[in-house]
């Protein structure tokens with residue numbers, strides 16, 4: 001086994017060559033830790049690590065640091081997400097040191113949805129917020145790597161001791177311009193990403209081709225890639241994602257299957273299981289990042305049926 | 315050019331409350347190009363505001379003038395006489411011109427008539443789009459002449475975010491191109507995609523407004 | 537004094553600006569002020585409706601006209617190809633401004649038509665007089681008409 005960066009469970013599972021499983025827990029729009037604890041209780045033991053989102057779609061929620069710490073206290077291993085939208089390099093590094101002090105070790109760097117996304121549906125959001133974007137997600141990866149490997153800040157000053165992190169990044173393999181997406185992945189890995197979670201993939205052929213390109217460039221040797229899968233709930237949802245969620249391509253065949261299904265929920269689970277199987281067969285896929293949006297209660301059954309239980313002891 | 319657009323008519327009307335003699339001054343340079351503050355806009359706003367105030371029972375005399383450039387003191391002689399006879403000046407110049415106006419006739423109140431919005435180009439008739447954010451550390455040499463600082467909604471320097479729409483537009487606006495898609499296309503067309511593969515380190519924003527107001531000195535010209 | 541004239545019971549002054557090409561007989565062009573049922577009309581001949589720009593439209597209203605009609609050629613029938621489309625966009629823009637200024641968009645309209653004669657121009661004015669009636673007189677009526 002190679003030298004571990006932060007010796008998190010996620011890192012150990014991946015390094016041991018086990019097929020890893022991560023899921024997501026979004027913090028609540030309020031100060032009460034109970035909803036996080038409840039989700040933690042529901043999902044405990046099911047996954048190797050749990051992503052805690054950072055004000056996703058720019059909607060104000062409990063901070064990802066606090067959410068991650070609550071999970072940690074419940075015995076779950078969090079992946080703290082960090083976007084570049086709301087904090088400059090000073091605040092981000094300070095929060096990284098604080099997160100490290102709290103025992104948070106997995107961190108995922110992303111650009112973040114623009115604040116204009118926060119206004120929608122019933123929410124006013126904060127579209128008038130001043131966006132920061134001092135550094136981008138790739139630069140954030142190199143900043144985290146600097147704190148970890150050289151104990152040095154972005155500006156060059158040292159910190160008292162290295163901050164151990166297992167560093168993650170997101171990847172949208174099928175977003176336009178598609179011809180650049182593998183290069184962008186390579187940049188993220190060069191900047192410091194140890195593991196990658198992807199945007200939801202439904203088109204396994206197209207994704208397989210992008211992953212093969214990455215594989216040929218040796219990228220799957222340098223970082224662990226976890227394709228994202230979102231459990232389909234209805235034909236309408238798949239249609240919506242196909243049309244409106246950037247980088248998500250849903251084959252018509254899957255939409256039709258959901259449309260024709262007499263029990264869409266069962267069909268959605270069936271499709272999910274097939275997708276997980278397909279991912280396992282892809283060379284270079286190190287695990288899966290599984291989401292059931294607003295239907296976390298489906299996850300135990302799916303994970304069981306996919307043969308992903310129990311999780312490896314590492 | 316520097317682009318600006320009218321403040322809402324309602325805001326302009328209320329800023330004129332109580333005045334009986336006002337000078338409305340346009341600028342024949344950038345704001346004329348972007349149809350916010352040239353002679354035509356002066357001649358549009360003057361009757362419109364007069365009517366709006368009359369509707370509210372306020373009689374006002376709005377005189378008009380358009381300077382060649384409101385950001386250069388040498389053009390101000392033309393309106394000195396008129397300025398002496400009014401209670402306030404409403405300026406349709408960009409924020410730069412408006413400040414010089416406020417200074418030239420201090421303590422006469424200067425009422426801003428426009429919001430200054432961008433450094434932009436007229437892409438087609440009736441459409442202006444941003445080209446620069448005066449970041450003070452130009453990266454155009456590495457991005458094939460397309461500015462990601464001002465034209466990417468997240469000022470990303472290392473390639474497109476995951477939000478690029480299927481048709482190549484930006485996640486933030488369905489009518490605006492994802493600038494990184496255009497950069498990648500131009501690099502591809504020139505067979506230079508490799509040039510975008512290097513990780514660009516964090517930018518030094520201190521040369522822009524983030525470093526505080528700019529004070530540019532050239533000793534040889536002082 | 538304009539602001540005293542709050543009554544809606546008034547005789548509207550309507551200016552009709554018409555494109556000479558929209559007349560049935562080009563030589564029959566009439567100009568000048570005349571009285572018709574329910575309003576005073578000022579007829580102004582234009583070589584093309586696109587000759588009217590937004591500042592001029594607003595200027596005419598500022599001079600006291602209660603309503604304005606820009607009588608253009610039918611769609612696709614402009615001798616300058618797109619002159620009347622341009623006029624339509626300008627009228628739309630100016631109407632938006634009038635609405636924001638509290639004057640009422642209805643004070644300005646575009647009419648598209650061909651084969652016009654004096655009667656049809658006066659009919660346009662009468663129709664516009666009815667439209668502006670509810671808005672009351674132009675607050676600047678009589679004030680700037682020098």
Ligand code: SF4
Nearest residue numbers: 446447449452453461
């Ligand atoms: S990189 Fe900076 S200076 Fe260059 S065009 Fe963009 S904003 Fe302007």
Ligand code: SF4
Nearest residue numbers: 466474475484485492
């Ligand atoms: S879609 Fe393109 S332009 Fe828009 S924020 Fe993302 S990278 Fe920037």
